[in-house]
Amino acid sequence: MAERSVTHATFTLERTYDAPPAKVFKAFADPAIKRRWFVEGEGWEVDEFTGEFKVGGFERSRFRFRGGQPVRNDTTYHDIVPNERIIFAYTMTIGENRISASLATCEFKPSGAGTQFVFTEQGAFLDGLDNVGPRQGGWKELLDALGRALKS
Amino acid sequence: MAERSVTHATFTLERTYDAPPAKVFKAFADPAIKRRWFVEGEGWEVDEFTGEFKVGGFERSRFRFRGGQPVRNDTTYHDIVPNERIIFAYTMTIGENRISASLATCEFKPSGAGTQFVFTEQGAFLDGLDNVGPRQGGWKELLDALGRALKS
Numbered sequence: 001m002a003e004r005s006v007t008h009a010t011f012t013l014e015r016t017y018d019a020p021p022a023k024v025f026k027a028f029a030d031p032a033i034k035r036r037w038f039v040e041g042e043g044w045e046v047d048e049f050t051g052e053f054k055v056g057g058f059e060r061s062r063f064r065f066r067g068g069q070p071v072r073n074d075t076t077y078h079d080i081v082p083n084e085r086i087i088f089a090y091t092m093t094i095g096e097n098r099i100s101a102s103l104a105t106c107e108f109k110p111s112g113a114g115t116q117f118v119f120t121e122q123g124a125f126l127d128g129l130d131n132v133g134p135r136q137g138g139w140k141e142l143l144d145a146l147g148r149a150l151k152s
Numbered sequence: 153m154a155e156r157s158v159t160h161a162t163f164t165l166e167r168t169y170d171a172p173p174a175k176v177f178k179a180f181a182d183p184a185i186k187r188r189w190f191v192e193g194e195g196w197e198v199d200e201f202t203g204e205f206k207v208g209g210f211e212r213s214r215f216r217f218r219g220g221q222p223v224r225n226d227t228t229y230h231d232i233v234p235n236e237r238i239i240f241a242y243t244m245t246i247g248e249n250r251i252s253a254s255l256a257t258c259e260f261k262p263s264g265a266g267t268q269f270v271f272t273e274q275g276a277f278l279d280g281l282d283n284v285g286p287r288q289g290g291w292k293e294l295l296d297a298l299g300r301a302l303k304s
Contacts, residue, residue, distance in 0.1 A: 004236050006257055008162065008272055056210070056226070074208070076228045078243050078253040079278065084156050087253045087276055089241035091230050101230040101239045103255035105158055105276050120160055122274035124239055124257050126231065 007125045009132035015143050017115045019150045021108040024115045025083045027146055028106065029053050037149035038142065039063050055080055069095045084108055092130065099129040119143065159277045161284035167295050169267045171302045173260040176267045177235045179298055180258065181205050189301040190294065191215050207232055221247045236260055244282065251281040271295065 017024050027033045035049045043066045051059025059075040072093040079087035086106040092099050102123040109116040119139060125131050169176050179185045187201045195218045203211025211227040224245040231239035238258040244251050254275040261268040271291060277283050 004233060004259075006237070006239075006259060006272070008257070008274060010160065010162065010274065058208070074230075076230075076241065078226075078228075078241060079250055079276075081156060085158070087158075089228065089230060089253075089255060098231055101241075101255060101257075103241060103253060103274055103276060105160070105253075107156075107158060120158070120276075122160060122162065122255055122276070124231075124255060124272075124274070 004127055007131060008123065009125065010120065010122045011132060011136045012121075013119045013136070013139055013143060015117045015119075015147065016111055017117055017147060017150055018113070019115060020113065021110055021115045022083045023150060024117055024146075025086070025108050027149055028086055029080075029082075033149065037145040041145065051075065053077065053080070078103075094129070097129055098126055100125050100135070102135075117143070156279055159283060160275065161277065162272065162274045163284060163288045164273075165271045165288070165291055165295060167269045167271075167299065168263055169269055169299055169302055170265070171267060172265065173262055173267045174235045175302060176269055176298075177238070177260050179301055180238055181232075181234075185301065189297040193297065203227065205229065205232070230255075246281070249281055250278055252277050252287065254287075269295070 027037065031051065031053065039046050039049050039061050045064045048060055048062040051057060055077055057077045061073045063071055073090055075088050075090040077088045079085060087103065089101065089103050091101045100123055102121050105120040107118040121135065121139065123132060123135060179189065183203065183205065191198050191201050191213050197216045200212060200214040203209060207229055209229045213225045214222060216222055225242055227240050227242040229240045231237060239255065241253065241255050243253045252275055254273050257272040259270040273287065273291065275284060275287060
């Protein structure tokens with residue numbers, strides 16, 4: 001590793017889902033549901049998805065896209081308010097290189113019969129290996145996948 | 153709890169210490185040294201200071217100021233580059249209430265014979281129970297205490 005560096009950046013994404021907060025929250029809290037929208041998808045091979053949804057709990061997912069390098073997400077849960085809020089920290093690692101560490105806040109607010117969902121990521125992008133643009137793009141795709149999962 | 157809320161805020165503090173990066177890093181990595189500047193001090197009673205300084209490791213400190221409410225810091229280490237960088241997430245809890253979750257980045261850079269130390273906190277302050285001003289003030293005091301510890 002030639003030079004260490006850290007770039008800090010924050011972004012927020014908002015969605016309105018046509019499902020009540022308890023159902024949207026459950027899509028994060030229930031590992032079987034989360035696995036479907038969070039790591040599965042065409043072209044993705046899931047090598048591991050294990051964890052404990054509780055404060056202090058650790059969750060790990062390992063996957064590859066079309067036979068590419070192994071990618072790892074290591075998540076620790078820091079705050080859980082049922083049906084209202086989840087705060088977790090996570091790192092992303094590609095091959096042997098940790099490319100980011102982030103704090104993510106999920107807020108679930110009633111909006112009519114549905115949910116106003118607010119996702120805020122406060123990221124530290126490491127050693128020039130990642131940056132906020134692709135990360136924000138990745139979460140936009142995930143929140144679309146979550147929306148589809150809520151309809152099924 | 154009447155109303156849940158999250159306020160996100162980021163701050164950076166910089167210090168130049170008259171000690172090489174390896175010595176400043178060690179003041180975080182060695183629990184006996186860290187305990188002295190991080191939780192001990194006049195008026196503070198330390199009830200617990202335990203943990204493991206490694207990626208994925210968990211550290212807990214519990215203390216009270218002049219017989220006041222119990223305060224708890226729960227830290228998880230997410231990235232460690234010896235003598236160069238530490239990234240950890242931590243929550244603060246007063247009594248039964250979690251008041252914040254934060255991601256903290258410590259960067260240790262050589263500066264002549266000393267160290268340019270950069271501390272960045274990306275915080276989520278919860279339910280109106282804390283905010284960035286006192287947090288930044290608390291870290292200013294801690295980084296002063298670290299400076300004194302490096303001289304002893």
